[in-house]
Amino acid sequence: LIGGMVLHDGKIAEMATGEGKTLVATLPVYLNGLTREGVHLVTVNDYLARRDSEWIGPLLQFLFLTVDCIDKYQPHTERRRRAYNCDVTYGTNNEFGFDYLRDNMVKSAEEMVQRKHHFAIVDEVDSVLIDDARTPLIISGPVEASEEEQEYIQLKPKIEKLISVQRQLATKYLSDARSLIEQGNTSVEEGGGGMALLRCYRALPKNRPLIKYLSEEGIKVLLQKTENHYMQEQSRRMPIVDAPLYFTIEEKTRQVELTDMGAEFLAKGESDADFFILPDITASMQEIEANAIMTEEEKEEAKVILSSEYSIKSRRLHAVSQLLKAYTLFELNEEYVVIEGQVKIVDEQTGRMMEGRRYSDGLHQALEAKENVKIGEITQTYATVTLQNYFRMYHKLSGMTGTAETEAGEFWEIYKLDVVVIPTNKPIVRDDREDLVYKTASEKFNAVIDEIENLRNQGRPVLVGTTTVDVSEKLSRMLRMKNIPHNVLNAKQHQREAEIVAEAGHPGRVTIATNMAGRGTDIKLTPEVRQAGGLAIIATERHDSRRVDRQLRGRAGRQGDPGSSQFFVSLEDNLMRLFNSERIARLMDRMGHKEGEVIQHSMVSKSIERAQKKVEENNFGVRKRLLEYDDVMNIQREAIYKKRQNSLKGERLSVDIYNMFNSLAENIVHSHKTSKDYEAFRMEAFSVFGIDTQIDQAFFTEAGENSIYEKFRAEIEEHYQGKTTKIQRILMPVIKNVLENEGHRYKRIAVPFTDGRDKPYPVSANLEEAVNSKGKTIKMDIEKTVSLAIVDQAWKEHLRAMDELKDSVQAASFEQKDPLVVYKIEAYDLFERLIYRINEEMGSYLMKSKLMIDGKELQEARAVTTDMTRTKTSREDQAAKAAAESVSQQARQETVKRVQPKVGRNDLCPCGSGKKYKHCHGQ
Template identity: 40%
Template sequence: MLGIGTLAKKVFGTPNDRKIKATRPIVEKINALAADFRALSDEQLIEKSQEFKARLEKGETLDQLLPEAFANCREAAQRALGLWAHDTQLMGGIFLHEGNISEMKTGEGKTLVATFPAYLNGLTGRGVHVVTVNDYLAKRDAEWMSKVFAALGMSTGVVYPQQPEAEKRAAYACDITYATNNELGFDYLRDNMKSELNQMAQRDHYFAIVDEVDSILIDEARTPLIISGPAQDRSELYKSLDLVIPELSEEHFSIDEKTRNVTYTEAGNEFLENRLLELGLLQEGHSLYDPESATLVHHVNQGLRAHKLFTKDKDYIVRNGDVVLIDEFTGRMMAGRRLSDGLHQAIEAKEGVNIQPENVTLASVTFQNYFRLYDKLSGMTGTALTEADEFMEIYKLGVVEVPTNRPIARLDEDDAVYRTAREKYEAIVEEIKKAHLKGQPVLVGTTSIEKSEMLSQMLQQVGLPHNVLNARQHEQEAQIVADAGKLGAVTIATNMAGRGTDIKLGGNVEFKIMEAIAADPEGNPDHIREKIENDHKADEEAVKAAGGLFVLATERHESRRIDNQLRGRSGRQGDPGRSSFFLSLEDDLMRIFGSERLDKVLSSLGMKEGEAIVHPWVNKSLERAQAKVEGRNFDIRKQLLKFDDVMNDQRKVIFSQRREIMEAQDLSEIVQDMRYQVIEDLVEEYMPPKTYADQWNTTGLKAAIAETLSLDLPVVEWADEEGVDNDDVEERIQNAADDLMAQKLASFGPEAMRQIEKQILLQTIDTKWREHLLTLEHLRSVVGFRGYAQRDPLNEYKTEAFQLFEGLLDSLRTEVSKTLSRIQPLNEEQQQLLIRQLEAQRAQMDQAAAVPEAEEAPTPLNPDFDENNPESWGNPGRNDACPCGSGKKFKHCHGAL
């Protein structure tokens, strides 16, 4: 008997079916226009683009233009690349334009699909960003698809790391810009550290099409992009705190060796508070629980960790006056590696060596918050449905499964579960041998580089030729993937997401032609192409006869999406193929999720050595286990986002304020408002409203006005006058401050004064924002402990972050007013010098922004080391120090896949 849900789907179709059905009339319209656009000349295709732009200006919408624009783009792609878009590709393009994720299987031509919505939305002139996962794909796709856009009269740009500023601005000024997610995020941060509008690269965040959207918006979403620079010298603070820590007794703290964590007890907090007050590190009337104390609490915690968790000659050594960390696994020194968040400085203070400045965050943003800046966002991938809830909740993106152009002919086998990893790998080698003998190409998926190397050795022992996919060089990678479909090829790969190159049966014909032309430059390219295309047809048929590409996975990933990506490499465009997952009870996922019960079942079944259990129930229970892990990871990302949203709201306010300041020609009104607010706050503090004259602290007010506004005013005498109240005093101070600024304006001249006001405002905002980011980081690291006091850490963080932000705005107003009031009238030469100094300081910040590394670039251990040439890396062991000098093990650095 059918359930109600199943019955409803049978009658009405699934929501996905209904979305597909709704696009069919639009696709039919585009197809009906094909003949009209085929009749146009190349010039007329470009004229059509101008006509569309004119119609947009007159009030037509993009949706009304869609059928004609898509038909124009389809014709241009046919002429420029010889590619005719299928109906399913047009559907994918429609869903992207509507702001959805188009889930399209591998080999369905996603790169071409992106050109349709990019062209349509590019007609607005606001710029469209096409986002890829690596620089190689950004350059390749931009070069390839620029031919289509050029045929439509549209400009194409590409953004890449270390690009000259002028070239980068030109790329962003294009109608369509290809870039990686990293570069877009860093450029956004860099732009908001610039001091002139014309130095900013990005124009607008209008529409982004994200390729491999699940990889960028989910897998990488937890990693913030950080631009850092050297922090102010805090060595005296570390030294002072270091005097306090040895005075603590055992009742003052507790150590948890299992988690390597150390915390203060209530008695410890009380003792610390008293000692810090005595030393003047904590202000009178303040406690360690105040928001303003977050940074101090953070450093006190780091001091305790340095003393109680880090032991000299075990965790680190002191060498030539430096604290050098020791790798706990190999016992080797990790030169150049430093602990973050002030911990390394705390150890340096403990050992009495020279304290080196820590790096501080100048600007940061997460991908989640960067991509939510766009007015419209869309994405493409082969696997998104499993994460549909997260896409909707965080990005308001719907997921639509676009049907394949041809039915999928791949055979997906049930998982085979073995008792031990040894039995599993022996069975895998046998299975690869069988497929290889009949000429069937095999793609073997592993979850780590160690496992791929182990399997590679096993295949070498039985004499099976194979390739191991190396993720260190994208160009090499593309070549290996292109060869993976050749007759009898065996390829071991660790992560197949976002390779950007299809595995074509018989091998990639374009790669073969390029190789042949390069090998024989004197030969006739047309003859070479014809011969290779004929040979390739025979190879392709032979591979199809052998069963197509066989995807053999050696383990289940904790995310179903990654498994589906690997499986989807086989059976592209209706090709034959098969996929199979080989598992063992010793695999991580099986071990964590109830393999004991399964082990008992397998034992009771009396399974022999080398036998496997294969049943759909096993698949179902594994899917449930994966769904649990995915749900947990989603909750972690959601929680992180809630914390980051607090900072993101403040970031938007600061960045928009900076932009307004840069756009403004005259900032005198803003500066005056700030000055008036400072005066109002001071008068309110020293002459509180609704109080008697004898309760006023006019002497204190006089001193504060002198300190903040450089004015010596008879405040005490004014207050003694008959009938004078706080409003009168406030007005007189305002007038005196206005007179002082009028004198400065006359001395400097209007133009120089406007420039100085702008530079001082920007510089003060940047300094205060940097300090604020650091305080928020420290608050984040300590606020979790509030949970022990039955208080919600997120609410505490929101409240205190807001108080800190209000404090930032107050101190910003005071600092700007103070700096401007102290500027002395200068002669012309001194004025120019001052402006140059201010600009130099700004340029220094811009320079810091140009290097988006969270730490200093390491010094390579080998002087001939070249990032892009693995041959220059020598032959380090998996656990040796990486030759790049980062201090990490090779397997966690350049040896990682």
């Protein structure tokens, strides 16, 4: 009841594992479901969405509420729309977000599936609103084949050679460091052991021999001391350290930078010595401007060549940077796996594969090149939203999880959500032990195997938590060598997840799970297991986030059951290497720690917790920054989607169109009246609106700007009304004929329109509505189709421009400017240009549009129509055919046929699925 009250109040309820979160949700769901405005219950995966809707559905249906789950149905289907129209709708976070994006890409209001965003309860709210928040939802489609794909393939051999020489260099520096330090030379200056050690670390921080050496007494402390020395005064002296390296790796920030040595090495064999060096564009532009010999035309040409060279080299360096990252920072079976010739991302939080997700900025293509699999096509964003901004649209939002308290600050700052910890029904008796810290990873893994064997002999089930697929498979191999039966649950075996977790509570059962896999599935214990001491949790590494560790611990000790949890940590673990391990190393040195010994002390556990807090703060900063960038995008998205909704539903569409005509007319009159150029005014009136204006030169010269505008505006309106009336007059007999003869079979007719320049837009008109309104709905259908097509195309191009802008503004930090501020200013300018472009194109198209009735156009229409009948539902095509036959019987010049470009069997399907036509609608 307490949990239900908290959720109804729009807060986050933190409830321990096994306290019945699924059942608690029924209370606010029922109460808010009574409003009939729709309650969305959001889960992390489709298994939980289906399971919960099937468990809870009968209870809510008994109380006269309708319940459904969107994940059971295909997107854009009547059944999914019906699921959204239920009082209570279950589904996954991604599907709710993608449906919102898809709804803003549809061509008719009937295709939309979502209602208003009234109330959402998010299950495992920390996973959805925090872990998934760093990755925006993107609907994308293919772009024309670019040179980028080839770039990765061509650069791959060079990068592999570069990494090979850097590895040799790192080995040399490590060898130098060892011998110098043994001789007592720990100097941080050139020729000292400290300098050699730091160079080895910045060359390849994940180098195994280096990691092992850093666990020796005093070595980690020396590295830290040397690094601090060179990082003073904003790393002013760091270039001295980096000079002999080919590239440098900042592991904490996950950045790789090519040095001058590296650029020279890569340019060997190229005709241009500066093949991998960006030109100084500002200085070069000034040189061109200052050149007294060159003519203005030559200067312009030189600037174009310079700009082109900069763009090509910038793209090449970007590919180099991404390939270096792929080879040095991303490990197979840790950050990603290769399955069936595809690179698939592994979710670092859950250990599950993230189907359909790809790294952005060409990093995914770099990983594909590295693993010798087919490089995926470069895609263009059609629509995007972050989960943060999607869930902030809800009138009321609440959530539940077992672990939210550590992130309470972020929940409040971003979502204005309070976290309330709900007390457990029975006290938790789980024994949470202090961490066991070892110097090396091999010592730690041996200790883990011994502990598993010991617990198994006691008849207790063991759940072993790992952070990567690689570690889970390594432990599995070690257990097999000892003939210990076990189950492995990781990104490669997620299909058997529920089955494996359900068995994990049996006596002596050993289960290895990557991170939080198994969330939402309870491990139930048998009476013998309770007697033996309950489920034992063994964690092989501390995660970056305390929340993930708490989640793993929470698998044991549910509902007052006995249990224990123990973390095994080594100084070679990622978290320990990157944050704070020098303090523990110093502590171990002081205590006279010997090889193979273990430390278990509250001071060590606190030190590890401090390191985790550092990482959490860093990750929060990343998410907050992402949100600040997306907030700019969000304002623009809402404005465009509102404009789109007006077009889609026909609300205010005519008013918007006349306002658009007026705005364009005002701009044309103002610009040419100011310059007093009558001829330019006449030409622009013709090129934009397709009218030969009746305003003569005398009136244009003598009258005021306002008088000219009023006369011009009246002329535009008269022309537009005349055009739409003529179209109605031509089409109405045809539509009546089709309705009378074929009305029992067809509801709509497809009518192709063109402005004579751009591609034709087929307008779909409702036969019955057109006849009943005496042709008025035809005008609205034309306006709707044209406005949607132009808004969608312009928005796609704007998204690409915004992506490019986000990349380019990062350089502003070198000029001591905040990239976000620059981004906001530039984004505003881009958006103003977008709105003007949409208005101009829409106004121009509508004023110039005509039925495709010329002889040439008629021939094209006949040729194309034959092959296009398979791309849409046969109903609409047959109606178009019937309409065409009817028109030809009436009058040749009034022929109306449907026109679209021919689609080949191997072309991409026009439906936007991304599949080939023969595998999609061409079957």
